[in-house]
Amino acid sequence: MKAAVIVxxxxxxxxxxxxxxxxxxxxxxHMIWHRDTDLPDLDLIVVPGGFSYGxxxxxxxxxxxxxxxxxxxxxxSKGVRVxxxxxxxxxxxxxxxxxxxxxxxxxLKFICKDTLLKVGTAASDFTAGYSQDQIINIPVxxxxxxxxxxxxxxxxxxxxxxxxxxxxxSDGATNEAANINGSQxxxxxxxxxxxxxxxxxxxxxxxxxxxxxxxxxxxxFKSLVNALA
Amino acid sequence: xxxxxxVTLKNGVLDPQGKAIEHALSTLGFNGVDEVRQGKYxxxxxxxxxxxxxxxxxxxxxxxxxxxxxxENYSIELEG
Numbered sequence: 001m002k003a004a005v006i007v008x009x010x011x012x013x014x015x016x017x018x019x020x021x022x023x024x025x026x027x028x029x030h031m032i033w034h035r036d037t038d039l040p041d042l043d044l045i046v047v048p049g050g051f052s053y054g055x056x057x058x059x060x061x062x063x064x065x066x067x068x069x070x071x072x073x074x075x076x077s078k079g080v081r082v083x084x085x086x087x088x089x090x091x092x093x094x095x096x097x098x099x100x101x102x103x104x105x106x107x108l109k110f111i112c113k114d115t116l117l118k119v120g121t122a123a124s125d126f127t128a129g130y131s132q133d134q135i136i137n138i139p140v141x142x143x144x145x146x147x148x149x150x151x152x153x154x155x156x157x158x159x160x161x162x163x164x165x166x167x168x169x170s171d172g173a174t175n176e177a178a179n180i181n182g183s184q185x186x187x188x189x190x191x192x193x194x195x196x197x198x199x200x201x202x203x204x205x206x207x208x209x210x211x212x213x214x215x216x217x218x219x220x221f222k223s224l225v226n227a228l229a
Numbered sequence: 230x231x232x233x234x235x236v237t238l239k240n241g242v243l244d245p246q247g248k249a250i251e252h253a254l255s256t257l258g259f260n261g262v263d264e265v266r267q268g269k270y271x272x273x274x275x276x277x278x279x280x281x282x283x284x285x286x287x288x289x290x291x292x293x294x295x296x297x298x299x300x301e302n303y304s305i306e307l308e309g
Contacts, residue, residue: 101299106245
């Protein structure tokens with residue numbers, strides 16, 4: 001698998017995800033600066049977490065218009081897998097690669113903690129390593145993770161089996177109490193129509209080694225390697 | 230020519246910050262305040278002198294960057 005991580009001014013999870021990718025694929029990914037306009041031949045592009053451009057105007061709004069994003073959009077339309085984590089998810093919604101928007105958390109607080117997620121679909125190259133409805137533990141760290149889309153879009157996401165992850169409790173219930181940030185229908189991650197783009201607020205790259213407290217993030221990177229190697 | 234752009238949340242989109250402001254106002258004793266909505270105000274100085282062209286350009290700016298039209302409305306005022 002050939003992978004690249006896009007680096008914006010203010011990205012701060014780029015190196016974490018590079019470690020996760022290297023662990024899964026056995027070699028380091030390309031690190032691509034946001035001012036670059038060309039991408040090498042790739043199977044996977046990661047748009048990492050952080051605070052690109054200081055979250056000015058809206059989270060992800062500035063990065064969405066970075067020179068490199070034109071190339072990312074072109075690659076995505078050709079079927080190259082694109083994974084947006086946290087700020088990466090915000091950037092992918094701002095570019096229009098994914099529907100909806102990530103608003104300020106319902107309780108206005110920055111949330112940084114381990115969070116239980118229910119796997120909404122295992123039918124993608126990102127989530128094939130999990131099983132449907134599996135409960136996994138993945139940390140979140142965000143201020144703007146409150147997923148919003150209109151009812152028609154939410155219905156479409158559900159009808160097309162495009163909700164990858166939902167916030168849940170330890171019994172797997174996706175109720176209001178488990179909805180950490182006020183997201184519509186507890187949505188934590190979604191796929192695009194062609195299932196080659198995934199955006200998610202939680203950080204799988206932060207749980208890839210027992211030393212970090214768990215390994216529930218590992219199956220995502222292994223799934224990608226299995227599908228694309 | 231100066232353009233003044235107001236970006237506001239669409240009706241029906243929950244505004245947690247507006248709610249918090251509303252709550253704080255009521256704590257301060259300002260009663261009878263309802264439906265507080267927070268938005269953004271952006272000023273632009275434009276080289277363009279033709280009002281129609283300026284308006285069209287700012288419309289484009291709003292659609293492409295200044296507002297996220299999934300959740301936000303915008304209004305444009307031109308001056309000078």
